[in-house]
Amino acid sequence: MNETLRQSRFLKACRLEPTDVTPVWLMRQAGRYMSEYRELRAKVSFLELCKNPELATEVTVTAAERLGVDAAILFADILLILEPMGLDLEFAKGEGPVIHNPVRTAADVDRIRWMEDPSPLDYVYRAVTSIRSALPSGIPLIGFAGAPFTLACYAIEGGGSRHYEKAKTFMYRDPGAWDALMERLVAATTLYLNAQVAAGAQVLQIFDSWVGNLSPFDYRRFVLPHMRRLFEGLDPATPVIHFGTDTGSLLELQRDAGGDIIGLDWRVELDQSWNRLGPKVGVQGNLDPTLLFAPIPEIQRQTRRILDQAAGRPGHIFNLGHGILPTTPVDHVIALVEEVHSYQPTPTN
Known part of the structure; x- marks a missing residue:
């Protein structure tokens, strides 16, 4: 890693500096809120875009440069990993992801393939390498994967769900x-994420988008041991962001599972949540x-x-509590980024 990249504000924040x-x-x-993305999607399907390293590079780098953000994130989808494991994935128009052979029994788990070689997802690693080459030298690239719980839910539900x-x-x-299903998913995700690092990602994010539907008791039993194994298997030199939604009751358990940075959604107060998590994580x-x-004035105020809640404490990375929505005005997004970069905390005595 070059020194400009290592000293980028994003990687310094990941190190709590x-x-x-x-x-x-x-x-x-x-994503869809950008005209450049919509123009590409008019020509190719979502899966084709994910599997074309050149196009994935174009949308990733265009977005990072247009917004002026401090990190780019690989353009891909958390469900891609399920295909080489034997699940029949389709992104149906107007319906989102559909898995045509969902897991419903123990026998179904037995047909889920162990991923012993990361090469079936080679198009993702080629995209990582291509994006890294195309980005400015001081902008880190975030690789990512879905967390085993969220992947398991998709595999069993066969798609999205309200109540799981x-x-x-x-x-x-x-x-x-x-547990057998989660073990397969942990093994595959570990291989997948480490391969992204080898291809050129500087940071990883693990998306546990659906885990907020569990009680703390169930998280402790059905998720925590598997997440610990996943984090223990990742390249220790690479910072990891551990993100979930609706996880206000699970924050300490997420911290105990692993990660250098804990992602917070908008349902919690940042300062109170950070105090709960303690000083060892951002x-x-x-x-x-x-x-x-x-x-825009309200966006700036909020x-x-x-930022006032973070009070300039090292280890804060500004983000939304979840993804940008498809009809969001681009100029509002740029105004947000500019506001973050112009903010200076009030000095404390």
């Missing part, structure tokens, strides 16, 4: 089959994505409110 201004990047910063009744019923009814977040539809 002071920065000149708070670093900012945004989940789904390359199929997944949770499977978990409660057959804990042994659940935090990422946590503006409500729908606030980007508000007038952004300053969150």
